Amino acid sequence: MLSELLFNELCQNRTCAVIASVISSDGNGPARKGDRLLWADGHLIAGTIGGGSNEQQILQACARLSAQEQIIEVSSFLPGTLPSCGGTLQIKLTKIDFANAKEAALWKKEFSRNAQGQLYLMGAGHVAREVAWLADRNNFQVHIVDSRDDLLQTDRFPDSCSLYCESGKHFFSGNSPSQKDFIIIAGPDHATDLTVLEHAATTSAQYIGVMGSKKKIGSFQAILKKKKLWQAVENRLHAPIGIKIPSKTPSEVAVSIVAELIQVRAHSIKQ
Secondary structure, eight states: OOOHHHHHHHHHTTOEEEEEEEEEEOSSSSOOTTOEEEEETTEEEEEOSSOHHHHHHHHHHHHHOOSSEEEEEEEOOOSTTOOOSSOEEEEEEEEEETTSHHHHHHHHHHHHTTSOSEEEEEOOSHHHHHHHHHHHHTTOEEEEEOSOTTTOOGGGSOTTOEEEOSOHHHHHHHOOOOTTOEEEEOOSSHHHHHHHHHHHTTSOOSEEEEOSOHHHHHHHHHHHHHTTOHHHHTTTEEOSOSOOOOOOSHHHHHHHHHHHHHHHHHHHHHO
């Protein structure tokens, strides 16, 4: 994702850059149609197309690009009898002139769309902070909502994150996550989390995760059943949150949570 800071720097320096986009893949490597990277000033700026030999060939092609657009094919071959692990890709290379404000803004918006899912972190505590960094690196567009302004310091989170100093209830009154989106509820107390969960249940988000013990989740379930909200949320609820690993520290818990997000996202893309 292209952060605001990086975008402004590219515009200020009037940089000429190249977007490389996968337009087809034979499926023999990690890159898929729609994957993108941004090249400028002789090196990779943002994004990826699977890494390895293919990505190196693409970066070299970006450096050589003389036309406004070009379509190329790249393949990776390992020496000997081992099969290729990168596959064959068709790539579209497009020049971007960051000196042209309109063109640059258009591509920034387009590049940001490459994020695969909006993640709404309802809480900005220690675990949420670690989740934000991991999720950002794994191509989620992260939004952090917390009424505690002392926790919403910009240096605590990736530049590309959006910060909202307000209650979850107020936030959801003006925002409605879609079926591709994810919600994590990790507020300061049970009452706050329950209120946010009740509002999250009315959204279309494909994933609703709640931090807390089995006892906490059990009490939430009983309350939601009384309020006729349980049926609306039970098939999307992940609580306790995260895949089962013996995690203890905030960073370890974040690994288990983001692994679950990636698992759910991958499954939904296949459907």
